[in-house]
């Protein structure tokens with residue numbers, strides 16, 4: 646029996662999916678009596694409520710316990726088989742089971758807990774990467790950089806286009822998507838284009854001046870140019 650505690654976007658999606666796969670499953674909300682819980686528990690409340698839920702249920706008949714947070718690890722569950730299984734996917738609402746197919750889950754836990762997480766992810770037709778138990782923040786930061794920081798980059802392009810009074814930036818977003826797909830296909834070094842790949846110092850310096858005028862610093866520009874040179878030199 647799998648028990649999902651927290652009927653939100655992730656919890657309801659997991660519930661839908663395990664149910665579709667004919668796994669016996671229960672979904673618990675805040676007001677439900679949890680004292681008859683037995684089996685595997687996945688806590689899908691907001692991150693800050695996970696430990697309180699665990700305090701509430703830890704003396705019940707629980708076989709293994711996990712949660713879906715990207716940043717919390719699962720040490721605090723103690724000796725019981727425990728895990729965290731974090732989906733690398735944005736859930737803006739509860740989804741149908743098909744949406745979970747091939748999602749990559751970041752998992753960590755004790756050795757028995759990791760086996761539970763792997764089995765659950767197999768049932769969901771997902772894939773996984775294993776995170777060392779005290780490295781969850783680094784794991785999550787990588788996701789934040791790959792997903793959220795790209796918003797910051799697009800915002801910077803938009804600021805520059807505002808300067809030249811062009812409103813529509815969709816073609817820049819398309820350029821970004823093509824570049825990301827190239828990275829997937831050819832790797833960072835193989836996909837690299839632009840002034841750094843040509844070692845075009847004139848362009849790099851002219852654009853550095855403009856960057857400074859518009860954004861008021863050169864540190865960010867220099868940091869990125871340096872990273873691009875590291876890619877070019879394959880460090």
Ligand SMILES: NC(=O)c1ccc[n+]([C@@H]2O[C@H](COP(=O)([O-])OP(=O)(O)OC[C@H]3O[C@@H](n4cnc5c(N)ncnc54)[C@H](OP(=O)(O)O)[C@@H]3O)[C@@H](O)[C@H]2O)c1
Nearest residue numbers: 651652653654655673674675689690691692713714735736
């Ligand atoms: N959403 C995403 O894209 C995403 C992606 C990856 C990982 N995650 C992780 O998945 C977990 C759930 O996120 P979410 O976005 O699904 O959150 P959510 O939509 O806010 O859902 C949380 C649910 O838990 C309920 N809840 C709170 N306290 C409870 C309790 N004591 N007992 C039972 N239910 C309780 C909430 O009810 P109330 O609304 O009444 O408080 C709500 O229905 C988090 O750890 C999050 O970090 C989320």
